[in-house]
Amino acid sequence: MLIALGAWVILMCLANSHDEALTLTPNTLVISLDVGVTEFKALIWTGIQSSIIAALIWVIYWLNKRFLIAKLLGQFGLFNYLCGTFVYLLICTPVVFSLINVLPISGQTLLLIPSNAQGIFQPQNYVFTFSLIALSTPIILLCRHHRTERKLFELEQQNKQAELTLLQQQINPHFLFNSLNNIYGKVLCQSDDAPNLIEHLSSLLQHSVYRGHKDFVPLEDELNYIRHFIELQKVRLSGNINLSINLPRFNNSAHQITPLLLIVPIENAFKHAIANSLERCNIRIDCKLDGNRLALICENSFSEQMAEDMKQNKEHTGVGLQNLSKRLSLIYANNHQLNYGPKGDHWQCNLEIELT
The missing domain is CATH 3.30.565.10 (Histidine kinase-like ATPase, C-terminal domain)
Structure with missing residues (x-):
């Protein structure tokens, strides 16, 4: 997730690497690698705003991983996880997108920005949050399963070695x-x-x-x-x-x-x-x-x-x-x-x- 968000921030910076970055025509993506002194400020300003948006997206992912999956799904089961996810979507989506819409870059309609200037309660905002949770949850569960299997294997090896050492110490x-x-x-x-x-x-x-x-x-x-x-x-x-x-x-x-x-x-x-x-x-x-x-x-x-x-x-x-x-x-x-x-x-x- 961090790699994907980092790549997105870099791509946003490149897409806004000229002097008219904030006045682009709707749904037009312009990338220029020839950045001069006058464009450098726009580049930095775009990078800061994109980083803020990436941090907010990371918060959505992190809360799903640490609380919804680890607490609700892990301790209380699937039904409670689905109910918690529904409430989480209703509360988290308007809060996150209200913060995104404060940024000047959200006034653009570039395809790379998960927002628009038409309101924080737009259906596409909820679709975006739901898609992020739906796509990341299987990956999180797979990583958790892999870590659990690895820890169990390491614990089994440690127990085996400890038992062998104990048995050998009983003989010597x-x-x-x-x-x-x-x-x-x-x-x-x-x-x-x-x-x-x-x-x-x-x-x-x-x-x-x-x-x-x-x-x-x-x-x-x-x-x-x-x-x-x-x-x-x-x-x-x-x-x-x-x-x-x-x-x-x-x-x-x-x-x-x-x-x-x-x-x-x-x-x-x-x-x-x-x-x-x-x-x-x-x-x-x-x-x-x-x-x-x-x-x-x-x-x-x-x-x-x-x-x-x-x-x-x-x-x-x-x-x-x-x-x-x-x-x-x-x-x-x-x-x-x-x-x-x-x-x-x-x-x-x-x-x-x-x-x-």
Whole structure:
């Protein structure tokens, strides 16, 4: 609207750019770009009057946008908007055109001026106001709809990012807590394994701090993170666990994956092994890459006592896997499959992701 009114003001100035601008014959449009000193005053005077008319037209548009559409239509519905528009036409039109008719330029009958010298209650004045409202209302509604859609999209993205950050923050401290417990126990025993634990913990923290908050990391970096985690747990559970690990290296792979996803079922398996530490526990981790499809199978021993404990602590059971399911739904949507639960005497978690 501002661009259209600005163009109209410029065109009015050009149309009155000669010394007889205010005495033109009816409905005659004369444009001269050759403006001399004597015509410059007429040009400025026409520009001022045209700007006043443009401001009044803008007021009609602005009141329709801010009050009729935003208040009446937005809060009270279509019927109230139509009634309000009718009253607005009856009141606003004579007020605006009485101000326009005060200007000397309104005495002309140029086609570019939305007025005449025959009176402020002429039907064409109401037609002009109604046309302005009728033409601008769909454009205003379309712009409002576009802005609303954009804000909803931005809000959805912000909520998604906030939820992902929250879920990821729920995972990282758990790793640190377990690792520090391992080191603390070995240091108290003055074990030679303490330096190895510190080295593995350093690698874990480096991945979590520098890569854990990125959207995607190389698949091989994520698998290295898992290898350090397994080595750290092997030192702690040595003699109480049977491990079957298949984590092939993909040094030449360009595949990317969201960080700290694959570690969740693996950490869950070791957590059950620790809880069942009086017995010998079996853990099998198998990772395969077929094209873009990554498959991870993680199994661990599952005793009747563990099943009973899970029933008694349902609200605290499987939090990591539930968070994993939410993260996968937010990031990979329909490009993943996650299934987990008891399978005979084992707990099994199957995860498949279509990588980028």
